Amino acid sequence: MQHLTTFDATRWGRTPFQRSVVQLLFGVGCAAVMIMVRALLDEIAPTAGPFALVYPAVIVATLYGRLHAGLVALAISVLWAWWWVLPPVRSFETPSATELWRVAINVASALLVMVLAESFRGAVEQAAHQKGEEIARRKLIFAEFEHRTRNNFSLVLSLLEIQRRRETPDGIRALDEAKGRISCFGDIYSHVLLDTDAEQLVAIKPYLENLVERISTAMFSPEVQITTEIEELHLGANVAASMGLWLNEALTNCAKYAFPEQADGKIAVSLVARDGRWILTVKDNGIGDGGQPMAKPSSGQGRRIMDAFAQRAGASHQIALSPSGCSAELAGAL
Secondary structure, eight states, rough: OOHHHOOOOOGGGHHHHHHHHHHHHHHHHHHHHHHHHHHHHTTSSSSTTTTTTHHHHHHHHHHHHHHHHHHHHHHHHHHHHHHSSSSSSSOOOOHHHHHHHHHHHHHHHHHHHHHHHHHHHHHHHHHHHHHHHHHHHHHHHHHHHHHHHHHHHHHHHHHHHHHTSSSSSSHHHHHHHHHHHHHHHHHHIIIITTTSOTTTTHHHHHHHHHHHHHHHHHHOOEEEEEEEEEEOOOEEEEHHHHEEEHHHHHHHHIIISGGOOOSSEEEEEEEEEEEEEEEEEEOOOOGGGGGTTTTTTTTTHHHHHHHHHHHHTTTTEEEEEEETTTEEEEEEEE
């Protein structure tokens, strides 16, 4: 149905002359279809409503072939009805005064229908043109907004880096954590939310692998080994964005609590699909129960942030601590 609203037979012609020929042929085609349908109906009800099918033929010709096509369809349809239906049949002899008035009224009505159809077609075409211009204008504004937003992300990171040089070790760790979150937001903004429509699906494997690689380089020493085992899944943009933010927080917690003083360690990041659900897991072999304040999984700002990201993804998550390390799991429906 949407294709019908934008169909225009004249687009088949490249030059004005070709478009005029297309209009002529389209009008002839609409009239020919009308005549064939009328011939079939004559088998059931001969001479009944000789001008009835003129109106749909004129409407279709005008809406999709423009005004000239409607005039051609009207002229052929009226001439055919005069020749084949009005007495005396198969002649253009002047019929009675009653029949003349009948023809005149039907032609006038068809002309009115044609004018209204052409006005409607023109209004729709103008509205579509204005909509296209508005879309182009919004795209330009959005591109400028996107450019400035990326610059703002870079500016904030630069300001944090300047402040970092003046801080104590505790302040440096806090600023590094803030920089990691902002960088994560920037990556998600650039690679997921901007490049993907809300209704489209995101390839999760390369997205999460790139995210893990960036976080690993920024937050962990070479002594900490991070492995990934991520299945080829495609999820919605909003879910993918929330999943990336949750993963950033989980790895940030590993950097803060699992391996104090950048001790040796291993972190495994996995994403699997099972029984109609996806499960993202981050496991480390760090100090586990000995890490404070993560000894209480229900407390801490990091946990509240992870709760918010899980809720935004429409998923559930849990954190389990043991003497052998920590395991964080995020699970949602496919």
